Amino acid sequence: MHPPASSPDPGAARPRLPWPTVAGIGILTVGTVALGQRDWALPERAAGGFEVTAVPSSLTALVLGVTAAGLLVGGWAVLRTRSVRPGDAAFLAWLVGSVLAAAALSWNAFVLAADAALEAGPVIPVFHWLFTFVPAVLVGLLARQRGAAVAWTAALATAAVTLPLFGLGWSLLASRGSALAGFGNSLWSTAALGVLPLVIALAMVQSSSRPTGTSAPS
Secondary structure: OOOOOOOOOHHHOOOOOOHHHHHHHHHHHHHHHHHHOOOOOOOEEOOOOOOEEOOOHHHHHHHHHHHHHHHHHHHHHHHOOOOOOOOOHHHHHHHHHHHHHHHHHHHHHHHHHHHHHHOOOOOOOOOOOHHHHHHHHHHHHHOHHHOHHHHHHHHHHOHHHHHHHHHHHHHHHOOOOOHHHHHHHHHHHHHHHHHHHHHHHHHHHHHHOOOOOOOOOO
């Protein structure tokens, strides 16, 4: 007799596109880009480097508020996945990865805002695509032991933090010109340099995740 097949692990199911999560990320990103077009007080660029000084408190509050909103949306997306709890490794991997990404993207937003004040010309986006790609891949790989669905969802949830902050940086850079043109250009930059690398990262996470909870063949 063959041993009874084990019940499938919920985390091993093929990931389905979670439309509520995608909608939440999209609304948060578009709203943040729109907010970035307001006439914010901008920081100053330190000479000879990428440091910024005299960051206005209003801009700091905006960045912190966007980060907090992204963490709430992303945390909700991960925890609504079946069997995932706040103490699980998958959730902790998402949380640490998202917080580190938020720190890097906050710095990026301040630098781009300072460039807008300097009118330094167009930015050459050499490494900007890494801001959404790297967190999604790393979190997905760390969570893959829970199965493809959990790993993919955790990777997607990083975008709740990375995409709004990424879009905010581009919007602040374009905030001293036409609001309509700045809004459109910022969305385009976010889509090309943020969304596309994220989609590639999600495909990599799905292909590298392996099902768990299945018995070895006898």
